[in-house]
Amino acid sequence: MINKIIKVLIVLGIVLIALSVRKKDFAQIPIVGQSTDEYSYSWVGLSLIKTGMPIGISGFEEYQNKYDRYINVDRYMQVLPSDPLTINYPWMDHPPLLGLITGGYAYLNGADVFEDTVSSIIRKPIIIISTISVLLVMVFCWINFGFLTAVLSGLIYGTAPLIVLSGRMIQAENAIIPCLLMVMIGLSLYFKKKRDYWLILAAIFAGLATLFKLTGVVCYLFVFLALLTKYKKINKDFWKDFSFFLAVSLPISFLFVIYGSVYGLGNFINILFSNTNRFYGIGSNLLLELIQGQRLTHHKFLPEVWIISGWLVSLAYLVKKPKKIKETLPILALLSYLIVYILFGSQPYGWYTFPFWPLLIIILSRFLSLGFTKSKNLVSVFLFSIMILGANIARLINVFEFQTYANFWRIGVSGILFILISLGILKLKSKILIKLLLLFLWAAAIYTNLKYLNNINIAFWWENLS
Numbered sequence: 247m248i249n250k251i252i253k254v255l256i257v258l259g260i261v262l263i264a265l266s267v268r269k270k271d272f273a274q275i276p277i278v279g280q281s282t283d284e285y286s287y288s289w290v291g292l293s294l295i296k297t298g299m300p301i302g303i304s305g306f307e308e309y310q311n312k313y314d315r316y317i318n319v320d321r322y323m324q325v326l327p328s329d330p331l332t333i334n335y336p337w338m339d340h341p342p343l344l345g346l347i348t349g350g351y352a353y354l355n356g357a358d359v360f361e362d363t364v365s366s367i368i369r370k371p372i373i374i375i376s377t378i379s380v381l382l383v384m385v386f387c388w389i390n391f392g393f394l395t396a397v398l399s400g401l402i403y404g405t406a407p408l409i410v411l412s413g414r415m416i417q418a419e420n421a422i423i424p425c426l427l428m429v430m431i432g433l434s435l436y437f438k439k440k441r442d443y444w445l446i447l448a449a450i451f452a453g454l455a456t457l458f459k460l461t462g463v464v465c466y467l468f469v470f471l472a473l474l475t476k477y478k479k480i481n482k483d484f485w486k487d488f489s490f491f492l493a494v495s496l497p498i499s500f501l502f503v504i505y506g507s508v509y510g511l512g513n514f515i516n517i518l519f520s521n522t523n524r525f526y527g528i529g530s531n532l533l534l535e536l537i538q539g540q541r542l543t544h545h546k547f548l549p550e551v552w553i554i555s556g557w558l559v560s561l562a563y564l565v566k567k568p569k570k571i572k573e574t575l576p577i578l579a580l581l582s583y584l585i586v587y588i589l590f591g592s593q594p595y596g597w598y599t600f601p602f603w604p605l606l607i608i609i610l611s612r613f614l615s616l617g618f619t620k621s622k623n624l625v626s627v628f629l630f631s632i633m634i635l636g637a638n639i640a641r642l643i644n645v646f647e648f649q650t651y652a653n654f655w656r657i658g659v660s661g662i663l664f665i666l667i668s669l670g671i672l673k674l675k676s677k678i679l680i681k682l683l684l685l686f687l688w689a690a691a692i693y694t695n696l697k698y699l700n701n702i703n704i705a706f707w708w709e710n711l712s
Contacts, residue, residue, distance in 0.1 A: 253393055257384055257400065264380040264404030267699055268373045272414045273366035274704055278320040280543040281597070282331065284416040285319055288363040290337050291349020296358075300509070302337035302345070308520045309334040310513075319361045336509035338517040341502045343457040344418050347371050369414055376413030376420050380404045382427035383604050389434050390572040391612050394619060398688065399611035405695040407702065408540055408550035409603055415542075417597035418459035423604055425455035426583075429465045430575055433472055437571055442490070449491045453498025460521075461590050464601065466495070468582040475574055521590075528591040528598075536587075541596030546711050551637035555630050556606025559613045573612070580605040618684050625666045631687040632659055638694035642701075 278284075286303040293301040314330035348368045349357075355367050383403045388396035403409055413420060432448030435441070452469060455462025469491055477484045506514030528535070537557045540550045560580060568574050583601050591598060610630075617627025639648070648655075662683065669680075 256397060257381070257388075260384065260397065260400040260404055261377060261381050264400070264410075265373070265377045267405060267410050267696065268377060268413050270699070271703065272369050272373055273364070275702055275707055276411060276415060276542060276546070277704070277707055278365050280546065281415065281417070281595070283597075284365070284368065285317075285360070285363060286337075287340075287345040287416050287418075288349040288352055288368045289345070289360050290342055291345030291347065292353055292357055292360070292363060293335075293349075294342060294346065295350060295353050299335055300337040300342055300345070301333060301335040302339070303331055304334040304337060304339050304517075306334075306339065306517060306520045308516050311335045317360050320364050336513070338506055338509065338514050339521075340418060340459050341457045342505065343454070344416070344421050344459075347375075347421075348416050368416060372416050372420055373414060375424060379413070379420075379424045379427060379604060382424055382431065383608060386427055386431050386434065386576075387608055387611060389431065389438075390575070391615065392619070395611050395615040398615055399607050401688075401692045402552055402611060402695075403604055403607045405692055405699070406550055406552045406603075406607070407695060407699050408542060408548045408553065409607075410699055411542055411548065411702070412596065412600055412603075415597060417600065419461070419597045419600040421458040422455050422462050422464070423601050425451045425458070425462060426465055426468070426579060426601060427604060429455075429468060430579055433469060434572065434575060437476060445487060445491055446494055449494035450498065452491070453495040456499040457502055461586050461601075464579075464583045464586045467585060468579050471578045471582060472571075472575060475578060476571055526591065528587075528594045532588065532591065532594075535594065536599060536602070541594065541599065542711070543597075544595050546596070546707075548711055551634050552610065553603055553606055555634055556603075556610040559630070560606060560609050563609060563613075576605050576608045576612075580609070614684075614688070618681055624680070625663070625670060627684065628663065628666055628687075631684060631691070635687050635691045635694065638691055638698065641698050642694060 282303050290300045290302040293299055312332055312334045315333055316330050317333075348371050349363065351371045352363045352367050357363050357367065380400055380403050384396040384400040387399045428451040429448045432444045432446075432451065436444035436448065448465075448469065452462075452465035455465045470488065473484050473487050473491075474480065503514075506518070537554060538549075540548060540553055542548050560577065563573075563577055568577065580602065583605070587598060587602075613623070614627055614630065616622040617624050666680070
């Protein structure tokens with residue numbers, strides 16, 4: 247009992263760390279106006295609550311009702327001088343649930359007009375949502391892979407700089423992430439316990455995901471593939487579970503159609519299908535771009551070694567083809583969102599890739615923890631750990647400053663690598679010192695995450711983020 251209490255306290259401690267790093271300078275970084283979507287979502291929610299008419303910003307020409315306005319929220323017009331914003335109504339680009347959350351929060355905090363929806367207010371709900379995602383990543387890992395993987399995934403997903411900064415942005419993908427994780431948790435427990443309420447839980451959150459953005463359909467695709475993997479074929483058991491899942495989830499998703507028809511079904515369908523005509527800006531090199539070019543916004547890159555490592559490990563798992571369903575679930579979720587990303591993708595905005603990141607961290611954490619607990623792929627685990635720590639150190643000090651530590655680094659890394667290779671050839675299990683070394687490397691990597699995050703202020707944003 248005491249052991250469980252301690253573990254729960256550790257998990258809660260990690261959640262508090264994740265919350266604290268997301269709260270620091272959340273209203274300034276990312277710089278306001280990097281995405282006008284943040285304001286548009288909130289304006290849609292605020293206008294719905296106050297007038298019953300969804301009003302927001304859209305790039306679609308299909309809107310008949312539009313007007314130009316200078317809306318100087320957060321001094322946006324001074325920080326990023328631009329032409330007037332084009333306001334459209336009734337706004338139907340996406341489902342309204344995220345806007346109702348952020349706009350509703352602004353309304354409860356006294357917002358009366360669009361200029362009142364400042365980032366210091368409207369970003370608070372999304373910080374809570376992204377922190378919940380950290381907890382859900384740990385819950386999924388704890389259920390399926392054990393406590394060490396849960397802790398490791400929580401520390402990585404909770405502190406990786408790119409993920410932390412992305413978790414402050416009002417983008418629908420940040421709300422889809424906890425929904426997808428809840429679907430994964432519900433399905434995991436359904437496979438373990440065979441209790442219908444876990445499948446109902448998964449279905450509810452699958453439906454909710456589509457009320458944030460249509461790309462929430464990833465949850466449906468994931469459940470279809472997961473059930474297919476579980477039953478190995480489309481049989482009676484498959485149809486029983488999938489039909490039950492759809493019976494619960496589809497009515498929730500259909501609420502968006504009902505909502506849209508209130509403002510004119512023809513207009514709703516016209517705007518909905520205009521999404522298919524978007525410029526396909528992610529291009530043919532999108533797969534390579536996903537691995538090597540992590541974006542926060544459209545123009546701001548923050549390469550994240552944790553995510554790159556996650557992609558590399560995921561590719562290895564695809565070759566290996568995990569046999570257990572629990573090992574397969576995050577891979578299926580990753581592939582499901584890849585399909586959605588390719589199908590729905592338009593401009594290479596950073597937020598479209600956000601849902602990949604928790605899945606990659608889960609897969610990476612599982613791989614690293616197996617090296618510690620079962621000495622599996624120990625040389626690879628050590629090399630990945632060194633690569634991650636080395637990349638983080640390189641972000642903090644330049645190559646000239648590093649010369650002070652160069653001899654220690656090259657002798658230590660090459661010597662330990664030689665020992666690990668020798669242990670592998672002799673088929674000997676790793677010693678306690680090797681496990682302590684891995685713990686040290688991971689702790690140092692998390693520390694350098696926090697150190698780098700502490701350096702990111704407005705000046706750093708403009709000077710160092712490409």
